[in-house]
């Protein structure tokens with residue numbers, strides 16, 4: 079009797095929870111209302127079955143409970159009942175599956191006027207490519223991937239020369255226009271998901287998958303990776319901005335074409351050297367660093383990393399509130415008047431002889447540091463601590479260990495990495511908070527001191 083009441087209460091409670099729950103679909107901003115409809119049909123079918131079967135179970139537990147002197151009857155066959163049950167089950171299964179087949183057929187059949195764009199997934203970033211004036215994307219393949227051509231665009235294909243390359247995890251689209259997304263992966267399975275658009279599909283290495291949609295509301299929405307793709311899966315985030323046509327056109331025009339990314343002029347090392355004179359006072363003539371002046375070692379850093387950080391200081395992405403030493407860098411970075419000056423400086427810094435810094439942290443637990451590094455950091459910064467352009471990870475081995483400690487502490491404290499234009503900084507915030515505190519940070523720094 080008590081069991082019957084419990085089962086019945088569970089049924090009532092589940093139904094109330096379903097309707098009163100604060101958790102529901104995000105507002106839809108695309109043409110895929112039919113996807114919501116199919117999910118609702120599934121909810122109704124499974125919900126009805128859940129209520130009917132459990133209520134029937136509660137009824138049976140009550141009705142046929144043990145009473146002394148009563149005997150159970152054996153009734154193995156009932157053709158009429160079996161016929162009914164089979165028929166009702168068939169209707170339920172068809173109701174759940176058939177609408178999805180129609181919606182799916184639609185989902186992978188883009189309309190004639192849909193314009194194309196490409197999504198490239200890699201561990202653990204999103205990048206995007208748009209056709210240029212010719213409206214055609216050039217061919218691309220992982221065999222062409224290199225530091226200069228991270229997209230793997232075929233350099234021989236004339237259609238690819240004017241392709242717009244977006245080497246950042248933020249893409250834009252115009253509102254009210256159907257688009258076809260071509261999905262490619264550079265390494266493992268990823269999944270391109272935008273909940274508000276009801277868009278979701280795997281990126282499969284070796285082939286191009288596709289889907290289409292029409293964004294109907296302007297705004298900025300998250301792009302998630304919904305395929306477990308390695309230790310950095312949870313930090314593989316991006317953003318999609320749905321613009322008015324004018325805003326979209328302006329944004330596309332501000333992005334480089336593939337040809338432009340391939341034709342960057344040789345940096346001017348003499349000019350870089352001249353602007354470095356002012357940096358030498360703190361960072362040393364050969365970028366060896368000076369802890370007394372809170373100036374980290376620069377020698378050994380990759381040019382693209384130096385370039386990015388200088389630009390972040392210039393753009394107010396680094397050196398904000400709480401970052402006293404970083405704030406001192408803003409004025410310095412602003413002395414570099416344009417992108418070329420920044421590039422020249424970065425190129426000059428990368429010519430310094432890379433002599434490993436003398437470790438200052440020797441009392442950390444190296445074994446624990448290795449465990450943490452191996453689990454959280456090595457996937458991007460590599461086992462050797464050399465870093466790599468592929469994951470946008472700077473070199474750590476042989477760099478200033480005290481600086482590592484202050485920066486990881488800054489990431490943890492929200493002083494660095496939370497600016498909306500610093501997606502890789504945001505990744506570091508997640509990684510830094512995986513360390514429990516100053517002791518563990520010092521352990522990792524001590525381990526890094528053993529990598530030379």
Ligand code: CUA
Nearest residue numbers: 268303305307
């Ligand atoms: Cu890419 Cu998960």
